[in-house]
Every structure is written in structure tokens, then in C-alpha cells.
Amino acid sequence: MKVVGLTGGIGSGKSTVATMFKNIGIPVYIADDEAKKLMNNDDAVKQKIVALLGADSYIDDRLNREYIAAIVFNDTSKLEKLNAIVHPAVAHHFDTWKRDQDADYVIKEVAILFENDGHKQCDYTILVSAPIEERIKRVLNRDQTTRKQILSRMNNQWDDAQKIILADFVINNIDLEETENQVYEIHKKISS
Numbered sequence: 001m002k003v004v005g006l007t008g009g010i011g012s013g014k015s016t017v018a019t020m021f022k023n024i025g026i027p028v029y030i031a032d033d034e035a036k037k038l039m040n041n042d043d044a045v046k047q048k049i050v051a052l053l054g055a056d057s058y059i060d061d062r063l064n065r066e067y068i069a070a071i072v073f074n075d076t077s078k079l080e081k082l083n084a085i086v087h088p089a090v091a092h093h094f095d096t097w098k099r100d101q102d103a104d105y106v107i108k109e110v111a112i113l114f115e116n117d118g119h120k121q122c123d124y125t126i127l128v129s130a131p132i133e134e135r136i137k138r139v140l141n142r143d144q145t146t147r148k149q150i151l152s153r154m155n156n157q158w159d160d161a162q163k164i165i166l167a168d169f170v171i172n173n174i175d176l177e178e179t180e181n182q183v184y185e186i187h188k189k190i191s192s
Contacts, residue, residue, distance in 0.1 A: 001098065002105035003121065004190060007113035008128030009157050010150065011135030011142075013173035017128050018109045020183040027101040031090050031110040034097075038089045039063050048085045053078065073152045087116060104191050114163050124190055127167035129160045130174060 006021075006028075008014035015030070022028045038045050040063050049057050049068075056067050072079040098106055110118050119125045130138075132154075139150045164170055169189075171182045 001101065001103065002123040002190065003098070004105050004107050005113045005119050005122035005125040006107050006109040006128065007111065007119075007125065007163065007167075008130075008173070009135060009160065010111070010153050011137075011139040012128045012130045013138070013179070014109055014111070014128040016176070017126070017171055017173065017179065017183060018107060020180055021107045021187070024184070024187060025103070026105065026107055026187070027103050028107040028109060029094055029097055031094070031108060034093055035086050035090050036063065038093060039086060042089060045085060045089050049082065052081055052085065069149075073149075073156055076156070079156060083112075083116065091121075112157060114166050115158055119166055124168045125166065126169045126171060126186060127160065127163045128171045128173050129164070130172070134174065 006014055006018055008017075018028045018030065039049060040046075046058065053068060053071055057064055068082070072082050094108060105123070108118075108122065113119050113122075113125065135154075136147060136150050139145060140147065169182075169186045171179055171186070173179045
């Protein structure tokens with residue numbers, strides 16, 4: 001079974017594109033969602049996070065996302081160490097999930113696919129791209145956050161110019177109808 005990595009910067013619309021693939025019957029694994037579940041429910045992962053970031057990483061046994069984000073998005077060393085805890089656990093979970101799927105290929109949606117060499121475990125990669133100001137506007141409308149916080153997160157991801165070089169397919173996600181057409185074209189190419 002082929003693995004197709006789907007990525008894009010914050011606000012690019014990768015979740016929208018993932019849903020479009022899901023709607024045509026392709027199994028989709030959302031790595032960030034699964035990472036959050038593992039960070040909340042896997043005791044070994046939780047212990048390592050507390051050891052790295054302190055007891056305030058959890059409130060009432062639930063992940064304290066604001067506390068963690070305030071640390072790791074301002075300290076690349078801590079972000080790398082957190083990723084070194086979470087990413088192997090997610091990779092193992094994905095492998096187990098993939099074995100249960102029945103399709104020509106699966107989509108693995110990952111925010112930082114290229115930054116962590118995750119693309120090397122994929123048969124194809126898709127980059128979802130959109131203009132920076134459009135991405136910022138989308139996140140401001142979606143999340144309870146500030147422009148400064150969004151830019152801080154963007155600074156921890158590669159820019160699209162770096163990713164385009166490594167991507168097999170690029171979806172310019174500006175117009176939803178056109179995005180859907182691009183998804184179908186990519187689906188046909190991967191399925192053939």
C-alpha cells in the first residue's frame with residue numbers, strides 16, 4: 001500500500017484537502033490529532049514530556065497545550081526534544097493503523113513532513129500552499145490566537161519555497177473548487 005504524505009504550513013488548508021481525499025474514499029491519518037491523543041493517553045509519552053517540560057505540562061491529567069506551546073515555540077531545542085518524544089510514538093501508531101486499511105494508498109497528513117524527513121517514508125508527497133496573508137487570515141478566523149503567535153509558529157516551519165523542491169505535487173489552495181479539481185487529478189495519478 002502506498003503512503004502519500006500531505007503537508008502544508010499553518011493555515012494552508014491541508015485539513016480541507018485531507019477531507020477532500022477522505023470524501024473520495026481514501027483513508028486519512030491526521031498525525032497531529034493522533035499525536036495529541038498519544039500525548040494525553042500514552043503513559044510513557046506523558047512521563048517523558050513531564051521530564052522534559054515539567055509537571056505544568058498537564059492539568060488534571062490533560063495536556064496543557066498553551067503552557068507547552070509557550071515553551072517550545074520560543075525554544076527550538078525544547079521543540080526538537082519534544083518532537084523526539086512524540087514522533088516515534090506517532091510513527092509506530094501510524095504503522096499499526098495502516099495495516100488495518102484497505103485501499104490503493106493512504107494519506108498521512110503531517111504539519112512538518114519535510115522538516116523531520118518524514119517524506120522519506122512516503123511514496124509521494126503533496127504540499128498544500130496558500131499566500132502567507134491568506135494563511136494568517138484563516139488562522140485568525142479559526143483559532144483564538146494572535147498574529148504574533150501565528151508568525152512564531154510559521155517561523156518553526158520551513159517556507160513553501162523549501163518544501164516545493166521536495167514535493168511531488170503542489171496544490172495551490174486559494175479557490176475551493178479549483179483545489180478539489182487538483183485533488184481529483186492527483187488521485188488519478190497516484191491510483192494509476
